[in-house]
Amino acid sequence: MPFRISLSGLDATSSALDVVANNIANSNTSGFKTSRVNFADVYATGSLNLSSLQSGEGVTIAGIQQQFTQGNITQTGNNLDLAISGQGFFTLHDASGYYYTRNGTFSVDRTGYVVNSQSQRVQIYPALPNGQFNTGALLDLQLNTSQSAPQQTGAIAANINLPANAAVPANAPFLPTDPLSYNNTTSTAVYDSLGYQHTATFYFIKQPAANAWNVAMTVDGTPVGGQQALQFDTSGAIQTPPSPANALYTFPAYAPTTGAGPLTMTVNLSGTTQYGNQFAVNTVTQNGYSTGQLTTISVDNTGVVSAKYTNGRSLLLGQLAISNFPNPQGLAPLGNSNWSETFASGNVIRGTAGSSNIGLVQSGALETSNVDLTKELVDMITSQRAFQANAQMITTDDQITQTILQIK
Numbered sequence: 001m002p003f004r005i006s007l008s009g010l011d012a013t014s015s016a017l018d019v020v021a022n023n024i025a026n027s028n029t030s031g032f033k034t035s036r037v038n039f040a041d042v043y044a045t046g047s048l049n050l051s052s053l054q055s056g057e058g059v060t061i062a063g064i065q066q067q068f069t070q071g072n073i074t075q076t077g078n079n080l081d082l083a084i085s086g087q088g089f090f091t092l093h094d095a096s097g098y099y100y101t102r103n104g105t106f107s108v109d110r111t112g113y114v115v116n117s118q119s120q121r122v123q124i125y126p127a128l129p130n131g132q133f134n135t136g137a138l139l140d141l142q143l144n145t146s147q148s149a150p151q152q153t154g155a156i157a158a159n160i161n162l163p164a165n166a167a168v169p170a171n172a173p174f175l176p177t178d179p180l181s182y183n184n185t186t187s188t189a190v191y192d193s194l195g196y197q198h199t200a201t202f203y204f205i206k207q208p209a210a211n212a213w214n215v216a217m218t219v220d221g222t223p224v225g226g227q228q229a230l231q232f233d234t235s236g237a238i239q240t241p242p243s244p245a246n247a248l249y250t251f252p253a254y255a256p257t258t259g260a261g262p263l264t265m266t267v268n269l270s271g272t273t274q275y276g277n278q279f280a281v282n283t284v285t286q287n288g289y290s291t292g293q294l295t296t297i298s299v300d301n302t303g304v305v306s307a308k309y310t311n312g313r314s315l316l317l318g319q320l321a322i323s324n325f326p327n328p329q330g331l332a333p334l335g336n337s338n339w340s341e342t343f344a345s346g347n348v349i350r351g352t353a354g355s356s357n358i359g360l361v362q363s364g365a366l367e368t369s370n371v372d373l374t375k376e377l378v379d380m381i382t383s384q385r386a387f388q389a390n391a392q393m394i395t396t397d398d399q400i401t402q403t404i405l406q407i408k
Contacts, residue, residue, distance in 0.1 A: 086359015
């Protein structure tokens with residue numbers, strides 16, 4: 001009997017040493033969660049056996065339990081390195097199904113998908129046209145590495161102050177090439193349907209009538225339509241009669257020589273004023289942009305993934321799908337810092353970072369292993385002594401057996 005009991009102790013402490021060794025070996029593995037061994041005593045008595053003389057049958061391993069405490073967050077500077085501060089798991093997918101990980105070491109494969117080292121794709125909730133996200137569907141996160149399509153300029157807004165004491169230009173009629181035929185000018189870049197940049201220039205011409213001005217426009221030096229009338233009141237604010245409504249001036253279409261479609265632009269001058277004696281351009285904005293190349297990916301703390309392009313455009317790609325479980329300790333470890341859902345873990349609960357019991361996402365950082373090396377070394381010494389004691393028990397039992405066999 002002592003042999004069998006001591007052997008169970010050797011087996012149990014050997015398993016404990018295996019767990020300690022695995023914890024120490026993975027102390028630098030991102031997203032790794034330490035494990036501990038739960039021991040249980042063994043008795044052969046049944047529920048109705050009231051004997052008080054049972055010495056026990058030894059020890060067994062009741063389970064090896066993972067500890068999902070938070071690991072430290074370390075900065076890496078790589079935008080696709082992600083860490084979760086709090087509860088939750090990144091959701092991954094491949095042909096075999098869904099997987100869950102705390103290791104946010106992600107990269108981009110040759111087709112633009114964001115993957116882990118096993119080529120499992122990161123899952124997101126797709127973006128909707130209204131800027132929200134469809135949390136009822138999962139989608140592989142893919143970066144569009146091709147050029148961003150251009151947008152033709154359709155609207156220009158200018159906030160300009162014209163000098164109230166301006167005189168009528170010396171020369172008439174207005175000519176863009178004659179500086180004496182207009183008072184002030186300003187320019188802005190505009191874009192055609194192919195993404196080519198053009199220069200739209202506005203010329204402001206004081207009229208003989210009080211508080212009256214005209215505005216003319218050229219694109220790449222070519223006049224576009226005639227002059228449009230501007231009228232200010234005695235306080236210097238622009239008047240907005242029904243035509244053009246709210247000071248929205250639509251100039252005739254300009255036909256680019258690039259092969260693009262006609263360029264028709266509406267110019268909003270409602271913020272224009274006539275104060276003092278200084279010409280000032282406060283703002284000039286337009287809604288077009290050229291083609292652009294992907295420059296960077298950003299992920300905010302709620303898991304919203306955005307792509308930024310060289311043309312200044314920012315595109316929402318989706319929001320990271322973060323998964324949680326009623327009992328994370330019931331997840332099945334698969335290696336490579338992945339887990340899978342089991343009956344013991346409960347059904348997956350999917351959500352977004354910062355909602356419910358799910359933590360926040362940190363970009364440019366990784367969660368380190370939660371292994372406490374000091375504790376593991378103490379556990380190693382404790383298990384080693386237990387192993388040696390059980391081995392000594394076998395030696396002692398062998399000596400007793402030999403003594404019995406030598407009795408004559």
